[in-house]
Amino acid sequence: MKVAAPEHWTLLEVLRYKLGLVGSKQGCDKGDCGACTVLADGEPVLACLTLAALCEGREITTIEGLMPAWRASEEGAADPVQEAFDRCGALQCGFCQPGMMLSARALLNANRKPSRAEIRQALSGNLCRCTGYTQIVQAVELCIAEAVGAEPASPAWAPGENPWREEAKD
Amino acid sequence: MAARDVHGVEPPWDDGFQVVGRAQRKIDGVAKATGQAIYADDVQLPGMLHAKTLRSPHAHARIRSIDVSKAEALPGVHAVITGKDMPIKYGVIPWTPDENALAVDRVRFIGDEVAAVAAVDEDTANAALRLIEVDYELLHAFLDPHESLARGEPAIHPTPPGKKPKGNISKHVHLSFGEVDAQLADADAVVEDDYFFHGTTHTAIEPHCAVAQHSADGVLTLWSSTQITHYVQRALARVLEYPESQIRVIQPCLGGAFGGKSDPFALEFCVAKLAMKTGRPVKMLWTREEVFYAHRGRHPMYMHYRTGAKKDGSITAVDAKIVIDGGAYSSFGLVTTYYAGQLLTGPYDFPSYRFDSTRVFTNKPPCGPKRGHGSVQPRFAFEVQLDQVAEELGLDPIEIRRKNFQGEYTRTVNGQRVTSNGFLQCLDAVEKASDWKTRRGKLPYGRGLGVAGSMYISGTNYPVYPNEMPQAGIQLKADRSGLVTVFTGGNDIGQGSNSVARTIVAEELGLDPLDVRVVAADTDLCPVDLGAYSSRVTFMVGNATIDACRKLRALVVDAVAAKWEIAPARVHMGLGEVFDRDDRARRMSTREAFHLAEAKHDTLGATGSYNTPTLGGDYRGGTIGASPAYSFTAHVVEATVDDETGRITVENCWIAHDCGRALNPMLVAGQMEGSAYMGIAEALLEEHGVNRFGLHAGPSLLDYRIPTSVDTPELHALIVESLDPEGPYGAKEAGEGPLHPSIPAISNAVFDAVGIRLTHLPFTPGKVLRALREKRGAERSPGGKPAATHVAKGQD
Numbered sequence: 001m002k003v004a005a006p007e008h009w010t011l012l013e014v015l016r017y018k019l020g021l022v023g024s025k026q027g028c029d030k031g032d033c034g035a036c037t038v039l040a041d042g043e044p045v046l047a048c049l050t051l052a053a054l055c056e057g058r059e060i061t062t063i064e065g066l067m068p069a070w071r072a073s074e075e076g077a078a079d080p081v082q083e084a085f086d087r088c089g090a091l092q093c094g095f096c097q098p099g100m101m102l103s104a105r106a107l108l109n110a111n112r113k114p115s116r117a118e119i120r121q122a123l124s125g126n127l128c129r130c131t132g133y134t135q136i137v138q139a140v141e142l143c144i145a146e147a148v149g150a151e152p153a154s155p156a157w158a159p160g161e162n163p164w165r166e167e168a169k170d
Numbered sequence: 171m172a173a174r175d176v177h178g179v180e181p182p183w184d185d186g187f188q189v190v191g192r193a194q195r196k197i198d199g200v201a202k203a204t205g206q207a208i209y210a211d212d213v214q215l216p217g218m219l220h221a222k223t224l225r226s227p228h229a230h231a232r233i234r235s236i237d238v239s240k241a242e243a244l245p246g247v248h249a250v251i252t253g254k255d256m257p258i259k260y261g262v263i264p265w266t267p268d269e270n271a272l273a274v275d276r277v278r279f280i281g282d283e284v285a286a287v288a289a290v291d292e293d294t295a296n297a298a299l300r301l302i303e304v305d306y307e308l309l310h311a312f313l314d315p316h317e318s319l320a321r322g323e324p325a326i327h328p329t330p331p332g333k334k335p336k337g338n339i340s341k342h343v344h345l346s347f348g349e350v351d352a353q354l355a356d357a358d359a360v361v362e363d364d365y366f367f368h369g370t371t372h373t374a375i376e377p378h379c380a381v382a383q384h385s386a387d388g389v390l391t392l393w394s395s396t397q398i399t400h401y402v403q404r405a406l407a408r409v410l411e412y413p414e415s416q417i418r419v420i421q422p423c424l425g426g427a428f429g430g431k432s433d434p435f436a437l438e439f440c441v442a443k444l445a446m447k448t449g450r451p452v453k454m455l456w457t458r459e460e461v462f463y464a465h466r467g468r469h470p471m472y473m474h475y476r477t478g479a480k481k482d483g484s485i486t487a488v489d490a491k492i493v494i495d496g497g498a499y500s501s502f503g504l505v506t507t508y509y510a511g512q513l514l515t516g517p518y519d520f521p522s523y524r525f526d527s528t529r530v531f532t533n534k535p536p537c538g539p540k541r542g543h544g545s546v547q548p549r550f551a552f553e554v555q556l557d558q559v560a561e562e563l564g565l566d567p568i569e570i571r572r573k574n575f576q577g578e579y580t581r582t583v584n585g586q587r588v589t590s591n592g593f594l595q596c597l598d599a600v601e602k603a604s605d606w607k608t609r610r611g612k613l614p615y616g617r618g619l620g621v622a623g624s625m626y627i628s629g630t631n632y633p634v635y636p637n638e639m640p641q642a643g644i645q646l647k648a649d650r651s652g653l654v655t656v657f658t659g660g661n662d663i664g665q666g667s668n669s670v671a672r673t674i675v676a677e678e679l680g681l682d683p684l685d686v687r688v689v690a691a692d693t694d695l696c697p698v699d700l701g702a703y704s705s706r707v708t709f710m711v712g713n714a715t716i717d718a719c720r721k722l723r724a725l726v727v728d729a730v731a732a733k734w735e736i737a738p739a740r741v742h743m744g745l746g747e748v749f750d751r752d753d754r755a756r757r758m759s760t761r762e763a764f765h766l767a768e769a770k771h772d773t774l775g776a777t778g779s780y781n782t783p784t785l786g787g788d789y790r791g792g793t794i795g796a797s798p799a800y801s802f803t804a805h806v807v808e809a810t811v812d813d814e815t816g817r818i819t820v821e822n823c824w825i826a827h828d829c830g831r832a833l834n835p836m837l838v839a840g841q842m843e844g845s846a847y848m849g850i851a852e853a854l855l856e857e858h859g860v861n862r863f864g865l866h867a868g869p870s871l872l873d874y875r876i877p878t879s880v881d882t883p884e885l886h887a888l889i890v891e892s893l894d895p896e897g898p899y900g901a902k903e904a905g906e907g908p909l910h911p912s913i914p915a916i917s918n919a920v921f922d923a924v925g926i927r928l929t930h931l932p933f934t935p936g937k938v939l940r941a942l943r944e945k946r947g948a949e950r951s952p953g954g955k956p957a958a959t960h961v962a963k964g965q966d
Contacts, residue, residue: 020214021205022205022208022211022212023204023205023206024205025209025211025375025376025425026211026377026455027375027376027377027425027458027871028377028458028870028871029457029458030458030870030872032458032870032871032872033375033458033871035375062205063204063205064204064205066204082203082204083203085199085203086195086196086199086200086202086203087195088836089193089195089196089836089837089839089840091196091198091199091202091203092426092664092665092666092840092844093374093375093376093423093424093425093426093427093663093664094198094201094202094203094207094423094425094664095209095374095375095376095425095426095664096375096425097202097203098205101203119879120879120880120882121879121880123878123879124878124879124880125878126879127375127871127876127878128375128879129372129373129374129375129426129428129844129848129876130426130664130840130844131840131843131844131847132843132844132845132846132847132848132882132885133847133879133882134839134840134843134847134882134884134885134887135836135839135840135843136879137879155836155839155887156839156886156887156888157835157836157838157839157842157887157888157889158193158835163192163193163835163836
């Protein structure tokens with residue numbers, strides 16, 4: 001894809017203002033919050049600190065880029081990361097989550113079964129103010145459990161029946 | 171309160187709850203997961219201009235003159251406005267209108283708004299700001315609230331002619347209940363101490379943003395990241411002197427708020443005025459730095475508490491004196507000053523109670539409501555003091571809390587009605603989950619457990635501007651397709667209020683939740699709701715939704731009963747069908763039932779409302795803090811203290827919260843975890859302060875240090891359900907209460923870990939090391955115990 005933009009524009013500006021890809025969010029515009037995280041050749045980068053001109057020839061994946069997977073998959077299912085974030089309640093205000101989900105996607109692409117500490121580490125560049133990260137970590141762990149066919153862990157708030165298993169049965 | 175306001179705790183149909191009580195996905199989950207949700211900054215309109223704000227570089231100054239001619243002459247600039255364009259003052263509380271959208275003759279903190287420019291793009295607007303010349307006459311800047319209190323001149327808000335001068339006092343409240351002095355004199359132990367709560371701010375990840383359009387037919391439309399559309403509409407009408415009926419306010423998807431988007435803000439007035447002036451749509455997006463200046467966050471409070479108790483631990487008296495640093499404007503400060511005292515009278519029984527709270531103006535970013543408005547600070551002080559009382563009397567901290575439990579269906583010392591109260595179950599839950607009995611006081615040096623409790627309101631009787639109309643309104647439209655659309659003025663700020671509305675409609679009308687859509691927070695389309703604050707939405711919007719559903723349901727049931735020639739009581743709705751309870755083979759789809767009902771009763775819809783019962787003490791301010799139901803919380807925190815570095819680490823936080831019935835336990839847990847996270851962050855990391863010039867100490871997310879996923883401990887949400895007789899199916903609030911105990915529970919855990927009492931926030935390594943040094947010094951001294959903090963009877 002070719003796009004013309006002033007040379008000082010960041011990747012985030014080009015995505016949001018030239019291409020209409022507003023799924024990538026601006027929370028601070030200085031690399032603190034991670035809401036603008038996109039994947040460049042599969043690696044998470046901060047679009048607000050990346051000059052658009054430096055992305056020539058690179059493959060950029062935004063949250064909208066996970067959408068075709070949602071539509072194209074045979075079962076009509078989403079990217080497992082998007083699906084799990086929705087199922088686990090990880091999307092409260094949702095503003096940090098496009099960046100968060102791309103960081104999670106990059107982690108799972110690189111490591112099929114990360115530990116909880118590795119998940120927390122991989123997401124530490126994405127600030128979330130709503131969830132206390134608990135349901136986000138649960139969402140990533142649900143992705144992992146389903147990918148390897150393991151029983152997903154039940155959250156503390158559901159001492160009886162495991163709500164994740166219940167939905168899987170439906 | 172009318173019959174329409176109370177609907178009982180039972181499921182609407184004989185088969186039990188079908189939707190309520192289960193982990194339901196959020197109504198906007200897919201939109202948010204795919205990046206399709208539209209937030210204010212995603213709104214793009216043809217011909218849209220971009221606006222920026224010139225802010226004061228001085229903490230306190232008089233404006234002698236402003237020259238905007240060079241800025242106006244810059245190519246690409248469409249309009250420049252100053253305070254003269256909007257001189258009418260406003261304030262979210264109608265009794266204290268002391269704000270101007272742009273400063274008229276005085277600036278009161280570094281960052282106060284002075285002028286705004288609309289231009290073809292942000293770069294041009296920023297360049298124009300640098301061309302505006304402002305001549306300031308500097309005034310003495312008050313940065314210490316005690317100085318403001320002692321010295322009324324120069325007044326930050328000069329008293330209007332003919333009114334009694336108040337100096338720099340924003341609000342003073344003194345209330346006394348019972349025989350405080352006599353009870354203190356008669357107590358077996360009296361603990362007296364000072365506590366300090368620093369300033370903290372919300373830092374929703376979405377910065378404030380507003381877009382305005384003034385159409386040729388005169389309608390002014392504002393898309394804004396607000397959590398209270400209704401008040402913004404009213405404030406715009408007042409300041410712009412424009413008919414309220416010609417103003418439409420829309421809240422798009424909102425990227426978090428936590429109280430930080432509940433005042434009307436300068437940017438909303440500025441984009442509206444600039445759109446009216448230019449005839450073009452105008453957007454203003456604040457930078458992260460500007461969001462820190464706008465603030466409206468947690469008030470710093472200097473608190474002195476005395477608590478008297480009997481030998482068995484029962485509290486006899488509480489006496490509080492509180493100085494509140496309000497910053498430059500009133501905001502919700504009148505309410506804050508009351509809340510600082512009024513919301514402490516549970517879950518414990520106080521036979522006598524007195525508080526004296528004074529909010530003063532300073533030349534700092536204005537404080538306002540942050541999650542747990544006005545009550546998080548006194549709760550911190552009191553829950554630490556209660557642990558000190560337990561220590562003095564040799565009691566277990568959980569036991570002293572049980573001992574003082576106020577009970578359910580009772581009245582507090584300040585006249586508030588308490589209904590359901592699950593506090594004891596909360597204590598039981600955290601005691602068990604943390605293995606308190608075998609671990610507290612027995613863990614190795616450096617590791618400890620601490621407990622704290624709290625209560626919070628589920629909305630308030632006080633509707634900000636006095637009126638007799640409902641606090642919440644709902645409209646339902648039943649479509650021939652089988653779809654039901656809910657129109658609500660309620661603001662979904664990420665907490666999931668639209669999802670709650672859908673859950674209730676699906677339950678009441680027996681629908682698949684996917685056949686319920688919600689249109690919210692658009693003043694043209696939706697009935698008035700007072701917005702997302704004071705944890706009122708589930709309780710009030712929920713009840714209004716049930717009210718509307720029952721009216722709509724009666725029409726459908728009537729039409730089906732007539733068709734089947736059976737009694738209406740036999741007609742049931744569930745899972746997308748309508749059936750005969752006594753002959754379940756007889757059924758039809760809800761869609762067909764809607765057709766029958768529309769044919770019989772005309773276009774299908776219903777309205778519903780909720781208003782609070784008459785509540786509160788019979789004295790001035792007695793309704794502030796009165797709520798139709800209170801939530802209750804207990805936390806146990808497990809913390810470690812490194813005595814070489816002074817660093818505190820929270821390892822675990824068990825959160826037990828009585829939310830009444832959990833309509834969607836997954837969303838309730840999300841609120842509990844998010845609350846506890848925010849409290850822990852305030853205790854250990856965050857500080858919203860200014861330097862000696864009044865300049866913000868670090869207006870960025872990096873400097874302000876909000877916690878990352880590696881800084882956040884394991885949070886365990888334990889839901890307690892004490893069904894409330896007036897809540898929707900028994901539900902109460904969950905979004906603010908569970909923040910409160912996190913902070914004192916950390917202090918109390920640190921005491922268990924290393925024997926020091928942290929009474930001044932934030933709990934920095936420096937404070938921990940100092941306290942440890944003092945403790946060692948005291949242990950070496952002949953008396954063996956630090957002096958002054960614990961005053962036993964007779965030594966006063």
